[in-house]
Amino acid sequence: FDTDNRLFPRPRDPGAVETIRDQFVVFPNLTPFGDPQLVADPAVRNDSLYQTPEYLLFTQGPPAKFNLRLSYVATGGGDRSTLLLNATQIREETEQIFVEGRRLARGIDYSVNYDLGQVTFLDPDALFGNRPATVTARFEQRGFFAIAPxxxxxxxxxxxxxxxxxxxxxxxxxxxxxxxxxxxxxxxxxxxxxxxxxxxxxxxxxxxxxxxxxxxxxxxxxxxxxxxxxxxxxxxxxPNRSGEAFLDEFEDDQGIPISLRENAWSYGSRPASANGLEALGFAAGFDSTDAVQLTWQNLIPDGRGGARDLRPTDIDTNIVIRGGNSIGTETVLYMTFHADTAGGVVARDNSAAWSLPRRDFRPRWRSLVTPLSLTGRDLSRNEFLEFWVFEGADRPVTSNDMRLVIDLGTVSEDALALAPQTFTVSGGDTTFTGRGYAGVGMLDTERSPTGTFNALTDDIGILGDRPLLTLPDGGEQLVPLCRRSLSNLVEVFPWGDLSARCSVGNGVLDTEDLDGDLLLDARGPTEDVFRYVVDLNDPKYFVRTGVQAVDPTDSTRVAGWRLYRVPLRDVDRTIGQPNIRLVKHLRVTLATPPDNGLPDPVIRFALARMRLVGAPWIARADAPIEG
Known part of the structure; x- marks a missing residue:
């Protein structure tokens, strides 16, 4: 509840699907248990409730000292003489009905319709009286269809x-x-x-x-x-002609799909530590001056005037669709890791309105991040991070020795965004110069202070899409460098176009606030992450190949998909004090070693079918326990 006693989140609010269990009442902007006007006795007043560190939220707290008096309207569940078991085709005489631990007798206390799964209590007043009662039902269910011959x-x-x-x-x-x-x-x-x-x-x-x-x-x-x-x-x-049965087929992977929609990802922060990347040229840490432009998009042209559509069968050769059934398209994230000279402002004639000088013999890096949960997701039963990678025939990722630095845990929300510093206007042309970092140390968000988002008034862009620039007369102004217009037509940009990413007018809430608390790094800038430095040339991550395309003029040039799997138990570095049961963010940092003095190559690749996989069984040890 907020100060106006409105219930949040509303269905249109961001994160509304991640609901809190209905036994909690949250006051986001009130402190009733620490207010001296409401709790006069200082011995009873408890303001530490609002200062609890985040990592202690799920631990046992002190005993309750307060009571909440709530007035509300409740509706009953209908006729209490019937109970629906939410099951059909129940095996006859297998049901066991208990009321407060006492087993009821069929025909005396209740009757049951096995086909519909409905229990009728013959005398509900005698069974329940005027008090709440707990009814427990156990039963066996037949298969609805006889699928076995x-x-x-x-x-x-x-x-x-x-x-x-x-x-x-x-x-x-x-x-x-x-x-x-x-x-x-x-x-x-x-x-x-x-x-x-x-x-x-x-x-x-x-x-x-x-x-x-x-x-x-x-x-x-x-x-x-x-x-x-x-x-x-x-x-x-x-009862068993084969003489054996399986307690578990071990095919349920407890997979958690990771959305690859382009709006689910945003620019990430500068990693606080470069542990694990010392040999790649980052011994002194991640330098902001080494950051380069990074673009990602879901749509690229197909060469026929439309957008390229891929289905799972176009990626994984093990997926076979039979019987003429159709299957939906796959969400593919097309990534482009640009050279150090790429700026980010593209003129109408596709020329660069902002370019940067070369930085020879320097490494490159850039990160992007997606939130897994506002409060923390339990990954203790997950074993691998699995994803498919598409590379062209030149193998730009593996040939340039690029690393995927995967951080799982809690990362800083202060995104690193490149932006020009000044601009000049000459006739009808605008030229941008300089190199700056937009929004450092402050929360950039399109969400209003009340936590709402109105696309008509609030969709103004953040970070490098609307930086604070120095005007020719010496003043400063927030200048939008790009703009989107929502219409019936979806604009498709070439793969790697610097205009593909724009937060101005895109109709989506853009924010650095990964936790949804309207604060930037509320717990401080400290990062607590499990780090995995993934080298796609390392065979320990490679699983198998997928769909491949051979160059008809050169059979040695093959482009296609490859499946990689990162073992979550095999952590390369542990930074801070991460908790595998409270993982909030997934940050992916692309890093390449220093160049040899030549222009940096542009690296294009694609990601698909990313998910966290595991097993429904809890891992108690790395090896079987004797006895």
């Missing part, structure tokens, strides 16, 4: 023994396969055999007639017979 064989026959009668045989055999290659417990292939034998035999017994003749005065003429009518039945169920 079932075979039934029957046999009935009679063997005639002449005048003595016959023997009847009957049998029924049912065999059910499984739809799983590794069937989990309860879904094994089953079988059942039911058989029976019946007889209707009649035998003449003349000896009985002769024996009875001895006790009668006349001769006995009736026949003596022995009738045998018998039935024997048996049942031989086989």
């Amino acid at each position: 079932t075979s039934i064989f029957g046999l009935t026959t009679r063997y005639q023994l002449g005048e003595w009668g016959g023997i009847n045989l009957v049998g029924l055999y049912q065999r059910e396969a499984t739809a799983f290659n590794r069937p989990p417990l309860g879904f094994e292939p089953t079988a059942s055999l039911i058989g029976g034998v019946s007889t209707d035999l009649r035998f003449d017994v003349p000896s009985v007639s002769r024996f009875v003749d001895r006790f009668t005065s006349g001769r006995m003429t009736a026949r003596s017979t022995l009738d045998i009518d018998a039935e024997v039945a048996f049942s031989r169920p086989d």
Whole structure:
């Protein structure tokens, strides 16, 4: 709640999907438990609630001292005589219904519709009274469709023994396969055999007639017979024809997809430490003067007047779509790591309105960042960071010895943005000069102080797209260097065009505030990250190749996709005190070693299908535990 008692976040607010559990009430701009006007007793007043360090938020706190009196309107859940189990095709007589720990009796306390999964309490007033009650339901559910093939064989026959009668045989055999290659417990292939034998035999017994003749005065003429009518039945169920079952198939990876939408990423901060990159020319740290322009985009031209569309089958050869089913397009992030001479302002004739001097024998770097969670995501069950990389036939990433420096944890929000310092106007041409860094030490955001964003009035751009420039007359002014116009047409820029990224008028909230707290580095500039320095030439990261395209004029030139996997347990450097259960940000820094005095090459590559993968089981140790 804010000061006007409005409930946040509203559906249109950024981060509204990341809701807090409904047992919390948050006062973002009030301190009722530390207000001396509300809590007069200083012994009871507790202002430390609002000064708790972030890493202690999930630890056990002091006992409660305050009560909140809330007035609200609540609506009931309807008729309490019925309970929907949210399941259909329940196995008959498998349900167990408990009320406050007491098991209810079917037919006495309740009735159940197995097909609909609905329980009806016969006397709810006697069961629940006027008090809240906890109802626990346990049951088994049948598969809605019989996806596993079932075979039934029957046999009935009679063997005639002449005048003595016959023997009847009957049998029924049912065999059910499984739809799983590794069937989990309860879904094994089953079988059942039911058989029976019946007889209707009649035998003449003349000896009985002769024996009875001895006790009668006349001769006995009736026949003596022995009738045998018998039935024997048996049942031989086989609950598991294969003799084995799997507790877990180990195919659920607990994957967390990382969005590669271009608006989900923003320019990152200058890494506070260069640990792990000393051999690459960064022994003295990341120098802001070595930062170069970096662009990323989701759309590039396809050469036919449209945008290039890729589907998963265009990336991964292991994905096969059968049956004519369609599949959506894949989100691909096309990256361009520019030379040190690239400025960032492009004129209407595609000429550079701002260029920078060469810096020979110097390394290059630039970073971008995406938030994983506002409060911290638990990655303790994730084992790898997996992504696909596209390189052209020249292999620009591997041939230029570029590193991907991946930082997982909490990073600084103060993004590094390049911007010119002055400009001059000559006729209809504007020329920009100098090199500066926009918004250093201050929060650049399009969000209003109340936490809202109005695209009509607030979409004015941030950082290098709207820097503070020195005017020709010596004054200073915020000058927008680019502009977008939202329309029915989507503009597609060439791969690596410096105009592809613009925060002015793009219709999206642009901000440095990765945590959504309207503060810049509220916990201080200290970074707590797990660092992975990824060399794509190192075979330990390479998994397999994907779709490849061979140059028809030179079979040695191959462009295509390659899958890489970074083990999260194999950390190259630990900076600060990161917590694997509270990972907020993913920052990717591109870094290349010093050049040999020649112009820097432009490095183009693409990323796709990035995700954090793991297992549903908790890793207790690196090796099996004896015993």
